[in-house]
Amino acid sequence: MDLQLIWFLLITVLWTGYFVLEGFDFGVGMLLPILGGRSRGPEGAAEVERRRRVLINTIGPVWDGNEVWVLTAGGATFAAFPHWYATLFSGFYLPLLLILVALIVRNMGFEYRHKRDDDTWRRRWDLAIVIGSVVPAFLWGVAFANIVWGVPINADMEYTGTLFTLLGPVGLLGGLTTTALFLTHGAIYVSLKTVGEIRFQARAFAWKAGLVAALLAVVFLGVMMVHTGSPLSWALSFLAAVFLVIGLVMIRAGHEGKAFLGSLLAIALAVWALFAALFPDVMPSSTNPAWSLTYQNASASDLTLKIMTGAALIFTPIVLLYTGYTYWVFRKRIGTQHIPAPHEPTDQLLAQDERGQRIG
Amino acid sequence: MDNLDLARWQFAITTVYHFLFVPITIGMSAVVAGFHTAFIRTRGEHWDRLAQFFSKLFLINFALGLVTGIVQEFQFGMNWSSYSRFVGDIFGAPLAFEALLAFFLESTFLGLWIFGRGRMPEKLHAATIWIVHIGTVLSAYFILAANSFMQHPVGYRYNPETRRAELTDFVAVLFNKVQLVTFPHVIFAAYMAGGAMVLAVALWHWRRRQGLAELSESDESAGATSVLASRGGLRDREMYRRAARVGAIVTLVAGLGVVVSGDLQGKVMTEVQPMKMAAAEALYETAEPAPFSIFTVGTLDGSKPLASVEIPGLLSFLGTGSFSGRVQGINDLKKQYAETYAGNPLTADAGGYVPNIPLSYWTFRLMIGVGLLSMALAAWSLWITRHPNHLGTSRRERAWWHWLIIATPLLPVVGCSFGWIFTEVGRQPWLVFGQMTTATGVSPSVASWEVLLSMTVYTVLYAALAVIEVSLFLKYAKAGAQPVAQPDDHSDEDSTLAFAY
Numbered sequence A: 001m002d003l004q005l006i007w008f009l010l011i012t013v014l015w016t017g018y019f020v021l022e023g024f025d026f027g028v029g030m031l032l033p034i035l036g037g038r039s040r041g042p043e044g045a046a047e048v049e050r051r052r053r054v055l056i057n058t059i060g061p062v063w064d065g066n067e068v069w070v071l072t073a074g075g076a077t078f079a080a081f082p083h084w085y086a087t088l089f090s091g092f093y094l095p096l097l098l099i100l101v102a103l104i105v106r107n108m109g110f111e112y113r114h115k116r117d118d119d120t121w122r123r124r125w126d127l128a129i130v131i132g133s134v135v136p137a138f139l140w141g142v143a144f145a146n147i148v149w150g151v152p153i154n155a156d157m158e159y160t161g162t163l164f165t166l167l168g169p170v171g172l173l174g175g176l177t178t179t180a181l182f183l184t185h186g187a188i189y190v191s192l193k194t195v196g197e198i199r200f201q202a203r204a205f206a207w208k209a210g211l212v213a214a215l216l217a218v219v220f221l222g223v224m225m226v227h228t229g230s231p232l233s234w235a236l237s238f239l240a241a242v243f244l245v246i247g248l249v250m251i252r253a254g255h256e257g258k259a260f261l262g263s264l265l266a267i268a269l270a271v272w273a274l275f276a277a278l279f280p281d282v283m284p285s286s287t288n289p290a291w292s293l294t295y296q297n298a299s300a301s302d303l304t305l306k307i308m309t310g311a312a313l314i315f316t317p318i319v320l321l322y323t324g325y326t327y328w329v330f331r332k333r334i335g336t337q338h339i340p341a342p343h344e345p346t347d348q349l350l351a352q353d354e355r356g357q358r359i360g
Numbered sequence B: 001m002d003n004l005d006l007a008r009w010q011f012a013i014t015t016v017y018h019f020l021f022v023p024i025t026i027g028m029s030a031v032v033a034g035f036h037t038a039f040i041r042t043r044g045e046h047w048d049r050l051a052q053f054f055s056k057l058f059l060i061n062f063a064l065g066l067v068t069g070i071v072q073e074f075q076f077g078m079n080w081s082s083y084s085r086f087v088g089d090i091f092g093a094p095l096a097f098e099a100l101l102a103f104f105l106e107s108t109f110l111g112l113w114i115f116g117r118g119r120m121p122e123k124l125h126a127a128t129i130w131i132v133h134i135g136t137v138l139s140a141y142f143i144l145a146a147n148s149f150m151q152h153p154v155g156y157r158y159n160p161e162t163r164r165a166e167l168t169d170f171v172a173v174l175f176n177k178v179q180l181v182t183f184p185h186v187i188f189a190a191y192m193a194g195g196a197m198v199l200a201v202a203l204w205h206w207r208r209r210q211g212l213a214e215l216s217e218s219d220e221s222a223g224a225t226s227v228l229a230s231r232g233g234l235r236d237r238e239m240y241r242r243a244a245r246v247g248a249i250v251t252l253v254a255g256l257g258v259v260v261s262g263d264l265q266g267k268v269m270t271e272v273q274p275m276k277m278a279a280a281e282a283l284y285e286t287a288e289p290a291p292f293s294i295f296t297v298g299t300l301d302g303s304k305p306l307a308s309v310e311i312p313g314l315l316s317f318l319g320t321g322s323f324s325g326r327v328q329g330i331n332d333l334k335k336q337y338a339e340t341y342a343g344n345p346l347t348a349d350a351g352g353y354v355p356n357i358p359l360s361y362w363t364f365r366l367m368i369g370v371g372l373l374s375m376a377l378a379a380w381s382l383w384i385t386r387h388p389n390h391l392g393t394s395r396r397e398r399a400w401w402h403w404l405i406i407a408t409p410l411l412p413v414v415g416c417s418f419g420w421i422f423t424e425v426g427r428q429p430w431l432v433f434g435q436m437t438t439a440t441g442v443s444p445s446v447a448s449w450e451v452l453l454s455m456t457v458y459t460v461l462y463a464a465l466a467v468i469e470v471s472l473f474l475k476y477a478k479a480g481a482q483p484v485a486q487p488d489d490h491s492d493e494d495s496t497l498a499f500a501y
Helices: A005-036 A045-059 A063-080 A082-091 A093-115 A119-149 A169-193 A197-228 A231-253 A256-278 A302-329 A350-351 B002-041 B045-079 B081-115 B122-151 B169-175 B177-208 B208-217 B226-271 B274-279 B314-320 B328-343 B357-384 B397-426 B448-479
Strands: A281-283 B156-159 B164-167 B292-298 B305-311 B429-430
Touching: A005 A045, A005 A119, A005 A169, A005 A197, A005 A256, A045 A063, A045 A093, A045 A119, A045 A169, A045 A197, A045 B164, A063 A093, A063 A169, A063 A302, A063 B045, A063 B081, A082 A093, A082 A281, A082 B081, A082 B397, A093 A119, A093 A169, A093 B045, A093 B448, A119 A169, A119 A197, A119 A256, A169 A197, A169 A231, A169 A256, A197 A231, A197 A256, A197 A281, A231 A256, A231 B305, A302 B081, A302 B164, A302 B169, A302 B314, A350 B177, A350 B226, B002 B045, B002 B177, B002 B226, B002 B397, B002 B448, B045 B081, B045 B177, B045 B448, B081 B122, B081 B169, B081 B448, B122 B169, B122 B177, B122 B397, B122 B429, B177 B208, B177 B357, B177 B397, B226 B314, B226 B357, B274 B314, B274 B328, B274 B357, B274 B397, B292 B314, B292 B357, B328 B448
Parallel strands: none
Antiparallel strands: B156 B164, B292 B305
């Protein structure tokens, strides 16, 4: 097997890792207002706050590691397919800017939300987390729909479209599909990681969101496959749909683990279907097929690919091993009873001496 | 402003901002790991409290370093796509390695460390923060290897068929001689920044509890309650004194490392980029021996000095290791570069191959100046904290020296900024030295309004986040080390988490 093909497959693996893992992070972020409850309800504001913290803490120790998959995908694309990286990142400029801003405010939300015991503070970071989850969930779908469908690219491998080229019907359909899929994936994840009322509400919501996601996914993958599918990509699309349905049946039956495996495989297979449909191009040109970027004309030299292959073969298993260990350490389900009281540091000098004013 | 200027400004703003947080992250993760390990080994509760306290500050800082780092990786493709195409074969690999080897390590083990207290074996838990630190250092190694390629390209050949630079020797790229002096220089500077942060915060708390020490010495008649109450405060005072001394020693030792590695770096740089070092001194004519000017009054670019303080032969020593060595001047180099490079569109430069002289000259001096100043402050802090009951300095001096404490953590960080501005501005007009000019690297498909828009968005967002970060940092820093609850051995299914977001 030639190195360029290996790297086409490895890039596929990296994006798969990103979407199956950060997919549920995005889902959990979007679920904050949905499963987090309403402050007017019988449970009251304190309960709402505990529920939101349960949601955030289901991904607390892992979201950051999950996000590294996209950085690795970006870095690996730069190294293995410099032209793909250059065309894609300069061409999809504004969507990527929005994704970056969204990821920034979302991450800051996770890190800073609990650092002050202040309702306004928390409310604002909640907003950052929700927007920061919806926007990338939607825009990654838009981006991949366009990559596979083809965008205007000239003879110099430069993107010649605008933002609105990307926001066509196919792009929007792709965005809605990933948003619904990640929402479902996230709800199943929450049902798998929590105890108490929130677990059952997550189950019920996953079923409803899943039906919408399944409908969108079937239409989206169907449209993509009719446009550019191969027998392999058709088969993978079909399997993706099957596993999504299995996942939904399982969550309906209360088998959360199996349901999670179902939605995870459905997302993975959908990514593979898209990459299979893309092959041998990496960015087809809608202007002139001869100007398309392919896994061969966009690639790095053999030496670079060889070194990168060695690194990937050694380090990817190690990464998977310690990532697996993290999930194992934090395997316990959590519920509102596990959430400690909100905490702010207090001035220890004043606490120790009532004459602190004088000596401080 | 056109695309080029905007893209350069954007890179400057986002990179300098990103690098305000990076050195503190690298340095503080090591100190926190040290405190945590000291607790595991000695069981001294104060080490645990210090580890927890400084880890909170470290994490507040880490968050911003992380998010601004994502922008950096995307920016090469977004604003510098021609550059990415030209060097991707070489430059991309260290970036991919950085993500695969360093980012996964940092993120995953930081998650384990933050949430893992009481949930995993104690020693393994302490090891995770060391792994985080190793991740930050590895990350620095790879990204500096990539930068060193831009400073001094090695291990590649130009392929006329693909019209790009292609890798021939990855080991040469990773062990570039510029990299071998730059990496220690940057890492030592990071330890300085981390050490100075710990020093400043601890010293502030130590000084704040000065009154307690005076009370217990002079105010023997005070009521039993207040004596008891201040006992805890006195214990804390000693804890902060120790932390301050740890921070001061780290700053001082790392400072020596910065000086030595910086000296070596100057010699390598004189060899591979003589123009940068000539610009650093505003040395127009080749000189043998060349003096080093501490400062100059006159024209800003030093071409017509009215008054300057010069040390004869010092530039020769810095550049060549001999006080009488020959240092090439700007005018000679200009001629030389024009002859070598003017013929090729990738390397032709209308500006005459001269970087911005005033900026190079002053950032070079300021970098050295603030570095030495922060070492002096660290040394002085060691002196005033030498004895547990020593009250620092006299009452009159106390009024002003805490202002110096505020400067202490800022100096190394500002020094890093000056260092980066110097080394990147001094390389201009080159993007990759001798291979491609900065002007040829920008994205041709991106409109200038798009670059302006993204630059504005980042600047406004970064400014807002800075305000939030600093206010949160100060709040946590002022509160001081909190009492630490040891993980409960009898935890059952329903006990609360030791840490939760």
